[in-house]
Amino acid sequence: MTQPVVLAPPVGRPPTRRTGRMAGSGRPGWSLLVLVVAVVVASPVVAVVLDGLLGSDEIAMPRGLRSMVVTTLLLMLGVGVGTLVIGGGLAWLVTAYRFPLRNLLVWLLVLPLAMPAYILGFVFLSTFDASGPVQTFLRSVLGEGLWVPDVRSLPGAIVVMSLSLFPYVYLLARAALVEQSPTTYDAARTLGANRTRAFWRVVLPLARPSLAAGLALVMMETLTDFATVQYFGVKTVSVGVYLVWKGSFDFQSATQLAGLVLLFAVAVLAGERLMRGRARYTQRGGRGQGLQARHLTGWRGWGATTLCLLALAAGFFVPVARLLTWAVGEALADPAAFVDPRFGEYLANSLAVAAVAATGCVLLSLLMSHAVRIGGGRVVRSAAQLTTFGYAVPGAVVGIGVLLVFAWADRALEAAGVPGGTGLLVTGSVLGILYAYLVRFLAPAYQAVDASFAKIAPTMTLSAMSLGANPLRVLRRVHLPLVRPGVAVALVLVTIDAIKELPIVLLLRPFGFTTLSVWVYQLAGENFWQEAALPALVIVAAAVVPVFFLFRQVRATDRRAV
Secondary structure, three states, X not given: OOXXXXXXXXXXXXXXXXXXXXXXXXXXXXXXXXXHHHHHHHHHHHHHHHHHHHOOOOOOOOOOHHHHXXXXXXXXXXXXXXXXXXXXXXXHHHHHEEOOOHHHHHHHOOHHHHOOHHHHXXXXXXXXXXXXXXXXXXXXXXXXXXXXXXXXXHHHHHXXXXXXXXXXXXXXXXXXXXXXXXXXXXXXXXXXXXXXXXXXXXHHHHOHHHHHHXXXXXXXXXXXXXXXXXXXXXXXXXXXXXXXXXXXXXXXXXXXXXXXXXXXXXXXXXXXXXXXXXXXXXXXXXXXXOOOOEEOOHHHHHHHHHHHHHHHHHHHHHHHHHHHHHHHHHHHHOHHHOOOHHHHHHHHHHHHHHHHHHHHHHHHHHHHHHHHHHHOOHHHHHHHHHOOHXXXXXXXXXXXXXXXXHHHHHHHHHHOOOOOOOOOOOOOOOHHHHHHHHHHHHHHHHHHHHHHHHOOOHHHHHHHHHOOOOHHHHHHHXXXXXXXXXXXXXXXXXXXXXXXXXXXXXXXXXXXXXXXXHHHHHHHHOOOHHHHHHHXXXXXXXXXXXXXXXXXXXXXXXXHHO
C-alpha cells in the first residue's frame, strides 16, 4: 500500500502564520507608490500651514478682515440652521409618515444637489431682485411705494445656499432614521413614551452622528464658495483670498487668508466630532415594529406633499424652468446667434480638463487600492486614507497651496542651477488646475474604487499570487475586471465634479483659458442672465448624472428597511 507523503516545513525555520496581510506583503515598490501619492496630495495643505506659521509678521492683512470673519461665521451658522431645518425636517417627514406622492418625492428630494449654488444664486436674483418679475408684480398691485427687503444681502445668500445644500443633511438624516434598530424605539414606547417623546429622547439622539456629518459637509461647501456670495454682496474670508490674489496680486496676504480659511475648515471638522460627544451610538439588532410610518389623509397628507414640492421646486424645478425659458427665448429671438461662438471652445476646455483629471484620479486610486490589497500594512493604509482629506479642504486653500508648492519648486530648481525654475509651467498652462483637481477630487475616486475592491474575496488575490502571477498581472487579469463598476462610477463622479468646479479654476487658470463654470460666473456677474442660461443648463444636466447614483442609494436604503 502506498504511504501518503507528508510535507514538513523547512528545517531550521518554524512555520509562520500570516494574519491580516496578503501573500505579497512587504512589496516596497507598491508601498512607496502610496506614500508618494500621499505626500503629493498633502503638500499644498502643508504648504499653507507652514507659510502661515513661518510667514513674516509684517504682512499687512487686508482691510475689513474682522468683518469678513464675522460674515463667514454668520453665513455658516445661517446655512447650517437652514439645511438642518429643511433637510432634517423633510427626512423625518418622508420616514415617519405616508402621504400622496411620498414614494416619488423620497428620491426626487435629492435633485437640488444637481443645481450648483452659483447657478441657483443668479436665477434667484433675477427672479426676486428689484427689477425681477416678483417685485414688479407686487409694485403693480400694491403700489410703487411698497417696501421689499433687499435680496442682495446675507439673508438672501443664506436662503440660496440652504436650498442648494439641504440634500446633504436630508440623505444622511434619512439613512440614519431608516437604519435605526427597532428595539430602541420599541423599548421607549413600552416604557410609556408617546411618539413625540420617543422621537426627541431616542430617535433624534441616535441620529446625531449623521446630522453632524451632514452639517459638516454643508459648512465645508459654504466655506469654499466665493461665487454665490459675491452675487449677494457678501464678503467672506474665501472671497477675500480671491480678491487679494486676483485683485492686488498680493500673494503673501492671500496665503495668510488661505491659512485662516483652513482654520475654519479644521474648526468645522472639530465641531462635528464635538457634536457627537463622548457618547456611543452602537445599536443592537433584533426584530420589532420600530418607528411605524403613520398615514396622513385629507388636508394633512396633501399639506405634507406640498411642503416637499415647495422645497423641490425652489431648489431645482423652478430654476431649471427659468433657465429653459431664457434659453428658448434666446433661440426664438435670434436662432443664428443662439449658440455663442465661444461655447464650443469653453465646453471643450471643461471636458478636456475634467477628462484628464478624472483619468489621473482613477488611475492613482486603482494603483493605491491594489497596493493596499497586495501588501498594505498599517502605514500604507493610513497613507491611502490621507489622500482623501483633500475633498474636505476648501478650494481656495488648495489653489493657494498649489501656487506655494510650485513657488518652492522654483526656488529649489534655481538653487540647483536650473534658470527660471518651472517658468510658466503653472501660470501659463492648466497644470496647476490639474494638480489642484487631483488634490481635491482624489477622495471620491478612491472611495468608489476601494468600495469595489472590498467586494473581492482575499482568497482570489492570494490564489493568483500563489500561482506565480506578479502584482501587475494580478491587477490586469484579476482586480481590474472585477472593479470595473467602481472605476466607471469614479470616472463619472470626478468628471462631473470637475465640470462644476469654480473656485480652483478662477484662482489658477492661465490667461485666456475659460471653462463653462467660469463663463457662467462672468455672465451672471454682469447680469447677462439670458446668455448664461445655455452653459448653466449644460452644467446642471451633467450634474444630474451623479445624482442618479444617489437615487440608487436611496432606493437601496428603502429595500434594506423593508
